Amino acid sequence: MIEVKNLTKKYAANTAVSDISFTIEEGKVYGLLGPNGAGKSTTMNIITGALAASDGVVTVDGLDILDDAKEAKKHIGYLPEIPPLYPDMTPYEYLSFIAKAKGIKNGEIQDEIARVMEETQITDVSDRIIKNLSKGYKQRVGIAQAMLGNPSYIILDEPTVGLDPLQIIEIRKLIRSLATDRTVILSSHILAEVQEVCDEIIIISHGKIAACGTEDELREKMTGPNVLTVTTKAECDPGAQVFDGISGITEISEADEKDGEKTYTVYYEKNSDIRENVYNAFVKNNAVLLALTSKVPTLEDLFLELTKDEEEIPSETASPVMEEIVNAITDREEISEEEMSAEENLNEETDGEEDK
Template sequence: MSQFSLLEASQLSRYFGSQAAVDNVSFTVNKGEVVGFLGPNGAGKSTTMRMLTGNLAPDHGQIRINGIDLLDNPRQAKAHIGYLPETPPLYKELTVKEFLQFCARLNGIDKKQRQTAVDTAIERCGLGQVAKRLIGNLSKGYQQRVGIAQAIIHSPAVVILDEPTSGLDPIQIREIRQLIRDIANEHSVILSTHILPEVQMLCDRVQIISQGQLVFNDSLDKLSQNMLASTLIVEFAQALSPAILSQLTGVEHVDALSTTRYRLHYLPEQNPTQQLLQHAVSENWQLTTLMPEQHSLEDVFMKLIQKEDIDV
């Protein structure tokens, strides 16, 4: 293996009562990677993250962080993790600086390096202006930043962020995303979200989880390939029988959207566009629209999740 995997989860399962919240999930996170954990609410994202950070013990499976088993040596393993839960764990009666100093001590940073660590975290998260203010008086965006600062203060190998942009306004979301991108330069990041464009913007790799199972785990490019759907929308000035269109080589199936508008499904690698154009010119079909249809990430996401539903 050329890349060293920092986090390895194998066959994780977790049951709440008889219901499986996470079912046999395995994945690895490599150095310098940003992995997006995608899934609808209640799919098991947070449960997985809580298991990765030692807040919840898995019923089965193994977690290794930086080569250290989380279940056998929790204290050593946890030193390599920074975790921001869904609700940022902040003591509202402390100032930003006091809180980060406490976090630095909590993570066992040496007295000499503590001040530097706090200053670096404040600077990286853009908290310089509010460092002396009480956390309880800060806006939600700033509180989220303090939460992120807390997660990176001890320079962990892996930073785990659970829905870091939920409940923020669009400007704050942009700022937090920029911050996550900066963090990704130095740490591996696992990020959970149900906002799809966020994944497209931030992540190198996507893991889609649905009903406790991992349904997709690959690079963003592979996901984009999935997004290139094999359909064309065509429209003609005159009515045309769908039977003629289905005789074109490569066309698998024709949906009539109206008497003049059709959707052509074709096999991948057999794009009928050229043939369609030749026929349209030679037989005077009066083609007015020819549009390759592109699926959004949303469609792919829904498709992957629905496929899972059908299998179940």
């Protein structure tokens, strides 16, 4: 079990991670989800001991990652965002260095390397120089490195970034196969990836945990109401009063008429279903019901909702830069205006000369 308690990481000017606490149980795939710059990599670097926290404690199976570093790190395999490869080595040489560094016994190194190469399907390229390998293979070598020594926890930082769609599918498959007897923690800024691969999702935003739990638990936590769009024929529109008496409706908004159809957007409470009542109400009022579409908020909506401030913050921090850009544009406009007027003057002068 990895326990992360009150983790904080401050850099000179900003706080990358602020008071994060969570627990990683064994045998599951965890996904750290968040937009770029949310603090995912910082958190992972701290968990693996690659970075020291300003405050807080990380324990891996009860061992402190800083105080019992050597022992604790043996339980962890880590693939940072940029695969840490030595380009002039072959995958075999590289893996034998890692195996020795991880303290694997000399007699077992060969078998261990053969095993991870088999699992990550890089046996074919084991004698090629790493710098000549494709990005997908480099990523596999990185994952193979993390798997050496059979650690209980494999931590992968954005393992599919920069890969082509086919490679992404293969790497995801590989991650799934890794998770059969180990705990995998991966980070991503792509919701679909986390949804597909992970059992538990931890959403990080602005260096804080915005939400965590399984996909279903997260859905439960969603705050927004359900939405129903009701389309009726404009010529026999019953009016918004048709919805009177249906319980659970929180808000009704009228849409514009289009092609002889009128659409109402009806917001109603979570965990309720008003479709049947709406249908009955229309029948009762002899109104024509053309379409009835219910939209349950997706995890995407939740993700956007939880991380939506993200856009405001960069724009705030970037405001001096924006100001500069705006100034530069206005300056440029002024210049071009000046140029224009200069040109006009010139034209006038030449016109004058022509007149003469």
